[in-house]
Amino acid sequence: MRILHHLPLSPFCRKVRLAMAEKRIPFELRTERVWDRRPEFLDLNPACAVPVLVEETGLAISDSSAICEYLDEAYPDLSLYGRTLAERAEVRRLVAWFDGKFNAEVTQNLYYEKQLKRLLGRGNPDSGVIRVGYANMRPHLEYLGWLAETRAWLAGNQVSLADFAAAAHLSTLDYMGEVDWSLNDAAKEWYARLKSRPAFRPLLADRISGMSPPAHYADPDF
Ligand SMILES: N[C@@H](CCC(=O)N[C@@H](CS)C(=O)NCC(=O)O)C(=O)O
Incomplete structure (x- = not known):
């Protein structure tokens, strides 16, 4: 297997x-x-x-x-990168945005700092770094909300790897109770749509011992 x-x-x-x-x-x-x-x-x-x-x-x-x-x-039957050259470039740009910029400015400051750092034996969480992570989350949610408002999905008309990259980072932070969804309604509505896709179910069923997610984590209608 x-x-x-x-x-x-x-x-x-x-x-x-x-x-x-x-x-x-x-x-x-x-x-x-x-x-x-x-x-x-x-x-x-x-x-x-x-x-x-x-x-x-x-x-x-x-x-x-x-x-x-x-x-x-x-496995090219269903491509997650879009069809045209322009669509594929936009998907790749946004995947790089979330895995690069969002990761460096938000995920690392919250998930790495609060969870992974200690497990990797690299010291204790730094509250200054965590504060910067929360501050950076706001403009990122605004940008995501703007994309979600102006397009059907983040990179265009089709759901793509851009949506899954963004949702992956946000779902990690959401499990930790770190996302204030009241900051942006369009981002929240986009995330709710992704959460109700069958592909998302296994992630919503994840449970880490000693760390429960907030009640809304697994609720597609949060
Ligand atoms: N660029 C890599 C990043 C992977 C990564 O950072 N993985 C983390 C977990 S989220 C890890 O295993 N870190 C171990 C370490 O930093 O030693 C990718 O896209 O797969």
């Missing part, structure tokens, strides 16, 4: 899970405690980071962008 090595709250793993579910590619999830630095996992990915996809052939692919591009080429 195809295996995705992951961490339940990792936004990069969540993006791949959403893409695979949307493309109806069956896979098994394996939680990888990257901080244990298992030699067998290091053999798969010397960077010791998740996600890593291992195909039935033994082919191992790490890095969520490399995985998503591979999946689109290997």
Whole structure:
């Protein structure tokens, strides 16, 4: 069976899970405690980071962008990158926006700082960094809301990897109770639409021991 090595709250793993579910590619999830630095996992990915996809052939692919591009080429029936050149460029721009800019300005300051940092043995959360994460969330939700208001989906008429990248980051933060959805109605409505897609169900069912999500986390009609 195809295996995705992951961490339940990792936004990069969540993006791949959403893409695979949307493309109806069956896979098994394996939680990888990257901080244990298992030699067998290091053999798969010397960077010791998740996600890593291992195909039935033994082919191992790490890095969520490399995985998503591979999946689109290997299983092209339903592309998550759009059809025309312009659509594909816009999808890639927005995936880079959320995995690059949003990640650096929001996700890292909240998810990494509050959760992953300690698990990786890199020190305690810094309250100044966390404050910056909350402040940065506002303009990002506004931009997302503007995209959602002016287009059917974030990158255009079709749902795409841009939506799944954005939703992956926000779902991680939402599980942690860090998203104030009252800040932007259009962003909230877009997220509700994504949450009601079948591909989202497994993410909404995730539970991490010792850390419960807020009641609205799994509710598509929140
Ligand atoms: N650019 C990578 C980033 C992956 C990444 O940052 N993974 C985190 C979990 S969210 C990780 O495994 N970190 C381990 C570490 O930093 O040592 C991707 O897109 O897959």
